[in-house]
Amino acid sequence: MLYCSIKExxxxxxxxxxxxxxxxxxNHVRELFRFSCVPLDFEVVNINSSITSEDDINNAITAIRRxxxxxxxxxxxxxxxxxxxxSRNNVLRYTGLDLYANVMRCQSxxxxxxRHKNIDIIIIRENTEGEYSSLEHESVPGVVESxxxxxxxxxxxxxxxAFQLAREKGRRRVTAVHKANIMKLADGLFLQCCREVASxxxxxxxxxxxxxxxxxxxxxxxxxxxxMVMPNLYGNVVSNVCAGLVGGPGLVPGANxxxxxxxxxxxxxxxxKSIAGRNIANPTAMLLASCLMLDHLKxxxxxxxxxxxxxxxxxxxxxxxxxxxxxxxxxxxxxxxxRNIKSSGPLxxxx
Amino acid sequence: PNHTIMPNQIIxxxxxxxxxxxxxxxxxxxxxxxxxNHARELFRFCCVPVDFEVVNVDSSVTSEDDINNAVTAIKRxxxxxxxxxxxxxxxxxxxxSRNNLLRTSLDLYANVMHCQTxxxxxxRHRDIDIIIIRENTEGEYSSLEHENVPGVVECxxxxxxxxxxxxxxxAFRLAREKGRRRITAVHKANIMKLGDGLFLxxxxxxxxxxxxxxxxxxxxxxxxxxxxxxxxxxxxMVMPNLYGNVVSNVCAGLVGGPGLVPGANxxxxxxxxxxxxxxxxKSIANKNIANPTATLLASCLMLDHLRxxxxxxxIRKAVLKTLSETQxxxxxxxxxxxxxxxxxxxxxxxxxxxxxxPKHI
Numbered sequence: 001m002l003y004c005s006i007k008e009x010x011x012x013x014x015x016x017x018x019x020x021x022x023x024x025x026x027n028h029v030r031e032l033f034r035f036s037c038v039p040l041d042f043e044v045v046n047i048n049s050s051i052t053s054e055d056d057i058n059n060a061i062t063a064i065r066r067x068x069x070x071x072x073x074x075x076x077x078x079x080x081x082x083x084x085x086x087s088r089n090n091v092l093r094y095t096g097l098d099l100y101a102n103v104m105r106c107q108s109x110x111x112x113x114x115r116h117k118n119i120d121i122i123i124i125r126e127n128t129e130g131e132y133s134s135l136e137h138e139s140v141p142g143v144v145e146s147x148x149x150x151x152x153x154x155x156x157x158x159x160x161x162a163f164q165l166a167r168e169k170g171r172r173r174v175t176a177v178h179k180a181n182i183m184k185l186a187d188g189l190f191l192q193c194c195r196e197v198a199s200x201x202x203x204x205x206x207x208x209x210x211x212x213x214x215x216x217x218x219x220x221x222x223x224x225x226x227x228m229v230m231p232n233l234y235g236n237v238v239s240n241v242c243a244g245l246v247g248g249p250g251l252v253p254g255a256n257x258x259x260x261x262x263x264x265x266x267x268x269x270x271x272x273k274s275i276a277g278r279n280i281a282n283p284t285a286m287l288l289a290s291c292l293m294l295d296h297l298k299x300x301x302x303x304x305x306x307x308x309x310x311x312x313x314x315x316x317x318x319x320x321x322x323x324x325x326x327x328x329x330x331x332x333x334x335x336x337x338x339r340n341i342k343s344s345g346p347l348x349x350x351x
Numbered sequence: 352p353n354h355t356i357m358p359n360q361i362i363x364x365x366x367x368x369x370x371x372x373x374x375x376x377x378x379x380x381x382x383x384x385x386x387x388n389h390a391r392e393l394f395r396f397c398c399v400p401v402d403f404e405v406v407n408v409d410s411s412v413t414s415e416d417d418i419n420n421a422v423t424a425i426k427r428x429x430x431x432x433x434x435x436x437x438x439x440x441x442x443x444x445x446x447x448s449r450n451n452l453l454r455t456s457l458d459l460y461a462n463v464m465h466c467q468t469x470x471x472x473x474x475r476h477r478d479i480d481i482i483i484i485r486e487n488t489e490g491e492y493s494s495l496e497h498e499n500v501p502g503v504v505e506c507x508x509x510x511x512x513x514x515x516x517x518x519x520x521x522a523f524r525l526a527r528e529k530g531r532r533r534i535t536a537v538h539k540a541n542i543m544k545l546g547d548g549l550f551l552x553x554x555x556x557x558x559x560x561x562x563x564x565x566x567x568x569x570x571x572x573x574x575x576x577x578x579x580x581x582x583x584x585x586x587x588m589v590m591p592n593l594y595g596n597v598v599s600n601v602c603a604g605l606v607g608g609p610g611l612v613p614g615a616n617x618x619x620x621x622x623x624x625x626x627x628x629x630x631x632x633k634s635i636a637n638k639n640i641a642n643p644t645a646t647l648l649a650s651c652l653m654l655d656h657l658r659x660x661x662x663x664x665x666i667r668k669a670v671l672k673t674l675s676e677t678q679x680x681x682x683x684x685x686x687x688x689x690x691x692x693x694x695x696x697x698x699x700x701x702x703x704x705x706x707x708x709p710k711h712i
Contacts, residue, residue: 083544090542115475131508136545142512146546148491152502179593182451184444185496186506212600216628219579219604233539237597240572244579268576 011297014063014070015042019049020271021281022073028283028334029071029290035338038294038302043067047088049076057088061096070263071293073286074271086134089269093127097263099256100154101161102127102235104267106242106252109284111315112324114247121242122171122227124162125235126190127256129154132232150186150231155193161257162194162229163201173205174198177214177230177238190231215241243268250282250323253289255296264293279329282321284310287337309340372657375424375431376403380410381631382641383434389643389694390432390650396698399654399662404428408449410437418449422456431623432653434646435631447494450629455488457623459616460514461521462487462595464627466602466612471675472684474607481602482531482587484522485595486550487616489514492592510546510591515553521617522554522589523561534558536568537590537598550591575601603628610642610683611674613649615656622656624649635682639689642681644670647697669700 015030017023033040045063047056064070075088093099102125108118135147159176166174176194180187191208198206209217211234217224218241230238243252254267266285275281287310294303313319313336320326321333376391378384394401406424408417418436425431436449453459462485468477495507519536526534536554540547551568558566569577571594577584578601590598603612614627626645635641647670654663673679673696680686681693 077541083548087542131539132542134542134544136543138545138549142549144510144545144549146508146510146543148506148508150504150506179491179596181438181440182448182492182494183496183506184494185498186504188444189498189502189504212596212628213630215575215597216600216604216609219601220608233593236539236572237575240576241579241601244576248580249576268572270573 010039012041012067014067015044016072018073019076020273020276025286072265074269076271097261099258100128101257103255104239112247119222121225124229126158126231130232150189155190159194159197166227171227173226175228176208177211177234179211248323251284255292264289282323309337312340313337371400373402373428375428376405377433379434380437381633381636386646433625435629437631457621459618460488461617463615464599472607479582481585484589486518486591490592510549515550519554519557526587531587533565533586535588537571537574537594539571608683611644615652624653640682642683669697673697
């Protein structure tokens with residue numbers, strides 16, 4: 001254990017353990033943060049996914065509003081409850097906190113064997129509307145209408161976010177993914193908004209691609225993509241394809257941003273029920289998500305320190321967990337990360 | 352390269368059984384016309400007892416006459432081979448996709464794509480053999496959208512019990528017929544509980560009547576991730592329209608691209624064959640570089656549908672044999688071959704193996 005100085009102000013962050021592998025991975029994050037003397041306190045808010053009451057999720061939203069930032073595991077959506085029981089993850093995103101932009105940076109990691117090398121794609125996905133509006137009804141028995149909502153406001157907003165982020169990160173090109181040949185009004189509106197915003201960023205190239213062609217291109221030539229922006233459902237699919245390309249759900253961190261709040265989690269939001277409690281889950285995605293959170297809190301030194309330690313650990317194939325073809329355990333990986341942090345020199349002075 | 356033409360080939364011999372079939376051909380746009388010409392050329396060369404009734408559909412006009420003529424022709428003939436018809440984006444939203452209109456008018460409710468690793472094609476994954484059965488008439492392709500409030504668009508995705516049941520029935524029957532062991536339903540019922548929930552429920556109901564076939568389900572995002580890492584785990588997959596579109600394209604990418612995979616659209620009474628990923632290929636049109644494989648294999652599917660199995664086998668074998676010759680690969684497979692070279696080689700291959708010559712019947 002490193003000796004910690006008590007000079008820095010401590011941030012408070014909401015922690016939602018969730019279900020499946022969430023609790024154990026977030027425990028490791030807390031352990032690692034304590035070890036590295038990260039000036040952060042976690043306010044843990046539990047949400048029971050098996051009950052219909054919305055009290056738990058409302059408490060969580062209140063806590064995140066207070067703290068501004070959260071780190072979460074995925075909340076299981078109980079399918080035996082009636083359709084009126086909405087996905088808790090979804091409620092968090094759109095109702096309470098207006099986390100309109102989901103950002104996933106898909107990068108090939110060192111030490112992980114994949115069929116494609118050197119991928120570096122940023123996917124910006126609209127996070128609150130589209131097919132996730134949860135507006136469905138069965139007007140006539142046996143005929144269900146599911147409403148997909150696309151609004152000018154949200155489309156402009158996400159396009160703006162995408163171009164600003166691209167400029168900030170020095171990226172050259174933004175590609176809008178859509179299916180406007182079939183959904184002419186809806187995806188047509190999305191595309192039009194992207195074009196409008198693009199005209200204000202002449203330094204960044206803008207093009208568009210239909211979602212089916214996009215997924216086909218991703219599996220054969222992923223390097224052609226730089227930054228991609230898209231509505232909710234396509235974002236879901238494209239994120240998962242990209243995660244699969246760089247090594248799987250255990251590796252990629254995700255971030256959900258709104259104007260006032262930010263929530264960090266694994267990019268592909270897997271609950272991992274079947275591997276829960278067995279010490280075999282890959283902690284990489286969650287650890288990298290916590291680094292994104294540290295960057296958001298402007299604790300860049302801590303973020304870099306932990307991130308570098310995680311990459312160094314990834315290089316050791318012997319430690320790889322089963323999802324990436326190894327036989328290592330979660331705790332072995334975390335221990336290794338801690339060792340790497342220690343050997344890179346502590347951030348704080350030893351007493 | 353030249354090929355010898357057998358003297359009695361100039362006038363096609365009469366078919367022995369059932370007369371000749373008439374099939375509607377819709378050239379479409381982009382690479383459609385040239386590839387379908389090659390298909391016709393090949394059929395003539397192999398003495399296939401099929402006559403093509405060509406119906407052109409002009410994609411630049413708003414009038415629905417062309418597409419209605421095409422639908423009438425297909426209703427008359429029962430079978431069609433088509434290229435993709437371009438959807439002109441400069442026309443107003445009321446101008447619907449012609450391909451979509453064709454599918455819904457003929458009630459071609461099942462789109463079937465058999466995705467197989469082909470010999471001679473270098474890919475990152477081996478041993479892929481997946482059949483994708485996709486709902487072809489409803490779902491997100493209902494073309495029902497409106498803007499009630501300025502700046503707010505509602506797009507309706509329709510899922511009905513009737514279409515879901517009949518697609519599931521189709522899938523299980525096909526699986527049984529082809530001796531397949533497992534069907535996976537792909538959905539997003541955790542978010543679209545009523546819509547995809549209904550689809551899933553229908554699949555489960557039908558599955559109960561086929562105890563010899565294993566049934567499971569997977570959420571679409573996980574499915575696409577699994578496809579890019581472990582595609583060999585999938586056998587037969589059944590899903591609503593949009594997921595079918597995405598999953599088909601992922602699978603096509605995995606086995607080598609849009610130039611290789613044929614597709615089929617089946618209804619109660621009609622069948623239309625085309626390339627699986629329905630690309631117009633505008634940028635490579637008329638350059639003699641398009642890959643004819645997908646179109647030619649689609650024409651073989653059509654021959655099988657017409658019970659002309661021998662002709663189908665001869666052509667299919669020749670196409671696959673030609674595909675294994677890497678130096679002939681077209682640009683989409685990383686080669687520099689031309690479309691006509693590929694087609695000539697296929698003809699030579701057919702000739703070498705002895706096509707169905709009337710003397711042998």
